[in-house]
Amino acid sequence: MKFKVIEGGRGQAASTDGHTDDRPNRDxxxxxxxxxxxxxxxxxxxxxxxxxxxxxxxxxxxLSMQIDFAAEALSRLDPIPADFRSDGYWPASS
Structure with missing residues (x-):
């Protein structure tokens, strides 16, 4: 059985995903x-x-619970801070 990737449709929609500005979003x-x-x-x-x-x-x-909590809290901010990847927003994983 062979599988073939079909271009277009969802693939093109996913590449743009409505995210046109440089501000971070929930995703x-x-x-x-x-x-x-x-x-x-x-x-x-x-x-x-x-x-x-x-x-x-x-x-x-x-740690998993803390990361989920931090992600949920950051996602609810409006606007989401541009530096949301900074370690200050996330729990330490040591």
Missing amino acids: DVRREAVRRLNESGYHPSRIREFVTGAPMPAALRY
């Missing part, structure tokens, strides 16, 4: 939250928890 904040969560090692630990049944470290679970 930008969500992408930053996902990036920080990925770098923390949360996902491999979560998968390990499902596979082995060994609980994930509480610190990672708590």
Whole structure:
């Protein structure tokens, strides 16, 4: 079975996504939250928890909750600060 990527339609709409100005939007904040969560090692630990049944470290679970809270709080600001990627807005992942 072969699959083919169809150009146009949603692909073109996704590239513009209505974001014409330089101000950050909610999607930008969500992408930053996902990036920080990925770098923390949360996902491999979560998968390990499902596979082995060994609980994930509480610190990672708590960090995930903090990142979600920070992303939600930043997304509700109007306007969202241009420097929203700054470490001052996000929990430390140490």
